Amino acid sequence: MPFSSLSEIRSRLDAGETTAVEVAQLYLDRIAAHNDALNAFVHIDNAHVLAQAEASDKYRSEHDARPLEGLPIAVKDIFCTQDGPTRCCSKILKDFHAPYDAQVITHLKEAGAVLVGKTNMDEFAMGSSNETSAFGPCRNPWDTDTIPGGSSGGSAAAVAAALTPAALGTDTGGSIRQPASLTGITGLKPTYGRVSRRGIIAFASSLDQAGPMTRTVKDTAMITAAISGHDSGDATSVDNAPAVDWLGACDATDMKGLKIGRPKEYFIEGMDSEVRASVETALEKCKELGAEIVDISLPHTKYAVAAYYVIAPSEASANLSRYDSVRFGHRCDNPEDLLDMYTRSRDEGFGSEVKRRILTGAFALSSGYYDAYYLKAQQVRTLIQQDFIRAFETVDIIATPTSPVTAFKLGEKTDDPLTMYLSDIYTIAVNLAGLPGLSQPCGFANDMPVGLQWIAPAWREDSILSAASAYEAATDWTTRVPAQFGGES
Amino acid sequence: MDIDVNKVAMLARIRLTDDEAAELGPQLSGILGYIEALSEVNTEGVAATAHPHDAAMPLRANVVTNGNRRDELQAPAPKIESGLYVVPKVIE
Numbered sequence: 001m002p003f004s005s006l007s008e009i010r011s012r013l014d015a016g017e018t019t020a021v022e023v024a025q026l027y028l029d030r031i032a033a034h035n036d037a038l039n040a041f042v043h044i045d046n047a048h049v050l051a052q053a054e055a056s057d058k059y060r061s062e063h064d065a066r067p068l069e070g071l072p073i074a075v076k077d078i079f080c081t082q083d084g085p086t087r088c089c090s091k092i093l094k095d096f097h098a099p100y101d102a103q104v105i106t107h108l109k110e111a112g113a114v115l116v117g118k119t120n121m122d123e124f125a126m127g128s129s130n131e132t133s134a135f136g137p138c139r140n141p142w143d144t145d146t147i148p149g150g151s152s153g154g155s156a157a158a159v160a161a162a163l164t165p166a167a168l169g170t171d172t173g174g175s176i177r178q179p180a181s182l183t184g185i186t187g188l189k190p191t192y193g194r195v196s197r198r199g200i201i202a203f204a205s206s207l208d209q210a211g212p213m214t215r216t217v218k219d220t221a222m223i224t225a226a227i228s229g230h231d232s233g234d235a236t237s238v239d240n241a242p243a244v245d246w247l248g249a250c251d252a253t254d255m256k257g258l259k260i261g262r263p264k265e266y267f268i269e270g271m272d273s274e275v276r277a278s279v280e281t282a283l284e285k286c287k288e289l290g291a292e293i294v295d296i297s298l299p300h301t302k303y304a305v306a307a308y309y310v311i312a313p314s315e316a317s318a319n320l321s322r323y324d325s326v327r328f329g330h331r332c333d334n335p336e337d338l339l340d341m342y343t344r345s346r347d348e349g350f351g352s353e354v355k356r357r358i359l360t361g362a363f364a365l366s367s368g369y370y371d372a373y374y375l376k377a378q379q380v381r382t383l384i385q386q387d388f389i390r391a392f393e394t395v396d397i398i399a400t401p402t403s404p405v406t407a408f409k410l411g412e413k414t415d416d417p418l419t420m421y422l423s424d425i426y427t428i429a430v431n432l433a434g435l436p437g438l439s440q441p442c443g444f445a446n447d448m449p450v451g452l453q454w455i456a457p458a459w460r461e462d463s464i465l466s467a468a469s470a471y472e473a474a475t476d477w478t479t480r481v482p483a484q485f486g487g488e489s
Numbered sequence: 490m491d492i493d494v495n496k497v498a499m500l501a502r503i504r505l506t507d508d509e510a511a512e513l514g515p516q517l518s519g520i521l522g523y524i525e526a527l528s529e530v531n532t533e534g535v536a537a538t539a540h541p542h543d544a545a546m547p548l549r550a551n552v553v554t555n556g557n558r559r560d561e562l563q564a565p566a567p568k569i570e571s572g573l574y575v576v577p578k579v580i581e
Contacts, residue, residue, distance in 0.1 A: 095565075097564070097565060098565075099561040099562050099565065192540075192541045192542065193540075193541075193542055206539060206540060206541065232547075232549060235546055235547055236540060238542060239547065300530070302526075303527060303529075303530055305523075306523060306524045306525075306526045306527050307527060309520060309523070309524055310524055310527070321501075321502070325567055326566070326574050326576055327563075327565070327566050327574060328565035329565075329567070330567075331568070335577045336577070337577050337578070338576055338577050338579055339502075340504075340577070341577055342502040343499070343502050343503055343504035344504050346501075346503045346504075347503050347504045347505060347506070347509075350503065352512075355503060355505075355513065356513060356516060356517070356520070358501045358503065359494065359501055359503070359513060360517060361501075362497050362498075362500045362501040363492060363497045363517065363521070364524075366497065366500060372528075373524065376527050376528070376530075377524075377527060378537035378538050378539065379530075379532035379535040379536070379537050379538075380527055380530050380532060381537070381538040382535050382536055382537065382538045383530065383532070383535060385538060417516055417519070417520065418519055418520060418523055421520075421523075432538075434541020458541075458542060
């Protein structure tokens with residue numbers, strides 16, 4: 001049971017073989033047993049979880065079950081929830097309780113989900129290893145000396161170790177897909193504008209998007225179906241977005257006629273040779289399933305990380321200016337005057353990576369540098385987007401590695417911010433272009449999970465779900481569980 | 490590139506300790522050095538992307554939708570008094 005998919009749990013609930021309370025208790029017990037080893041959850045309220053489960057069982061006894069009825073879902077500490085704290089794993093929000101729910105939280109509640117708790121993350125989602133969290137690092141269930149990836153590391157570790165069957169993350173430059181890859185689970189970043197950002201603590205507003213992290217492809221579809229849709233309260237949420245048959249797309253069992261692009265810029269020197277071999281083997285499997293592999297080029301790929309590290313910090317420096325210690329957040333002791341209050345509160349409240357990003361952004365936006373940095377990066381962003389548009393004239397979908405390496409050791413990259421930034425080299429361009437992307441497990445390298453990334457044109461999550469479902473059905477990677485957290489099956 | 494890290498920090502309203510400034514200065518120079526690669530790209534006549542799907546900013550009717558929630562919205566504030574945010578004295 002613990003390693004069951006959401007859809008399997010749903011079937012058992014529907015058949016009356018178990019109850020939402022039993023399911024919730026099972027995962028609460030696993031959290032109690034294993035969270036100390038992983039630090040995946042930063043907030044859990046058992047009584048509140050069980051109360052939601054009881055309410056779900058009662059609802060089911062009186063009505064038709066809703067789409068996520070009684071299913072436990074954990075959420076990253078970046079989502080505002082009226083229940084419990086919302087801290088974005090930052091000291092500056094250590095006492096913050098949100099006065100409202102994020103729109104996606106409202107959607108999950110309306111779909112009958114049981115919200116399990118808040119998961120660990122890099123502070124303000126700025127990081128690729130979950131090591132910048134104010135609550136300490138999270139660990140990878142496959143080897144607790146290694147990082148789970150980031151920034152949604154807690155959500156990834158919690159799903160991989162079956163402390164919850166599913167979780168929500170957010171993805172600004174790879175923060176769903178990279179940790180999904182490093183922990184051997186499935187994670188989807190929907191098309192920008194598909195899912196409301198209202199009530200999600202903002203990092204880089206033109207890039208941020210929420211999405212599911214789950215054991216199977218169908219589970220990502222179930223959750224995305226529930227959380228997506230236009231929100232008049234989010235000006236960047238897209239009205240009349242093309243609809244997708246979320247669950248129907250997951251019925252695919254082959255790839256006949258599918259043209260898969262293999263971008264040469266994503267298979268380069270510097271990537272782990274075993275990672276490369278796993279992904280090449282996965283592409284061979286796609287061929288067996290009927291797909292045609294087409295070599296393509298995305299020529300501006302090598303500028304994606306540079307463009308991202310102008311755009312994301314610039315937007316972050318603007319977004320994080322709201323932490324002024326007036327309306328919410330940490331305030332320093334005995335401020336001498338207003339300026340002292342701002343500057344000292346922010347120095348005390350923000351961690352070093354957040355300061356680095358804010359300062360990078362403040363510099364890029366400062367007088368005399370705007371054209372050379374921010375404007376230039378936004379133009380390069382257009383070229384990166386055009387690369388994809390051109391590629392999708394000849395292929396239906398693109399397949400790449402999600403990460404050039406498997407999970408690295410804790411502390412290995414913390415001294416060198418630039419090396420850490422390059423962890424997201426394969427995921428960042430997707431955010432810049434606003435496209436949907438999914439990572440699913442495709443093997444092991446050095447005994448650690450490897451992820452295969454699928455990228456589709458805007459609004460074509462259905463193409464991704466179909467290809468990933470066919471691959472999943474033909475392989476058994478999603479059934480692998482980390483031995484240390486295996487428990488009974 | 491050498492940058493005056495304390496000046497940038499003041500723009501961002503962050504007071505760095507001397508140790509932080511000494512560490513962040515070279516790191517920022519390294520990051521900006523990497524970003525310099527963008528200057529190789531010919532972007533003449535290329536439009537800048539702000540919203541990935543070029544969506545127009547929507548307008549909504551100017552009506553109150555959430556009522557008066559002052560107490561709840563002020564609850565997270567460090568210091569309030571009579572419904573006002575309290576900050577150090579601004580004018581002598």
